[in-house]
């Protein structure tokens with residue numbers, strides 16, 4: 578995908594360069610075309626807003642612009658640039674050219690540019706598949722890890738020192754345990770979309786500093802000890818308190 582898109586844009590640009598190929602000479606009228614908005618595809622297919630740009634001798638005083646036999650406009654001062662919208666003309670093959678008039682009465686005909694006016698729909702036919710592929714690729718990069726890791730939970734002793742790697746680490750908002758982020762986690766603004774491997778909760782998490790992550794590991798350990806204390810019986814608790822008091 579990464580290679581196809583630039584290649585397509587390069588192809589479009591090259592086509593446009595061919596369409597507006599240069600034949601500039603002194604005392605002749607040169608017509609070129611630029612795409613201002615729209616589509617310029619293969620086989621000189623065009624759709625959208627284009628400009629016909631004419632350059633000629635210094636004493637050029639007026640330029641008439643033609644699509645086939647129809648005069649579509651006239652410019653009487655430089656820059657001799659006339660914008661037109663292909664949708665205003667019949668679909669199909671056209672010859673574009675210009676006739677220039679100099680102040681000393683010369684009449685100069687420009688080179689001709691062949692173009693095929695196509696419908697927005699057929700121009701869209703070319704562009705939309707690329708957009709759809711892009712959207713699918715973006716969705717797949719988010720969904721595939723969701724589907725493949727669904728249900729699997731990792732069990733790791735509390736307080737274990739983790740390796741966070743290149744993706745960095747984050748702290749789960751539900752179980753507060755720190756975990757390593759996958760390298761290709763999807764960005765959500767300043768956060769990353771990730772799944773906690775311990776409790777399985779998906780959420781937007783922030784990348785944390787290593788100091789914060791180590792702190793969270795130590796907090797885990799305290800929680801684990803706290804749970805042990807909570808599960809001891811009243812008798813054990815009394816005994817432990819008694820033991821502690823002996824040293825005081």
Ligand SMILES: [Zn+2]
Nearest residue numbers: 749752773776
């Ligand atoms: Zn969690």
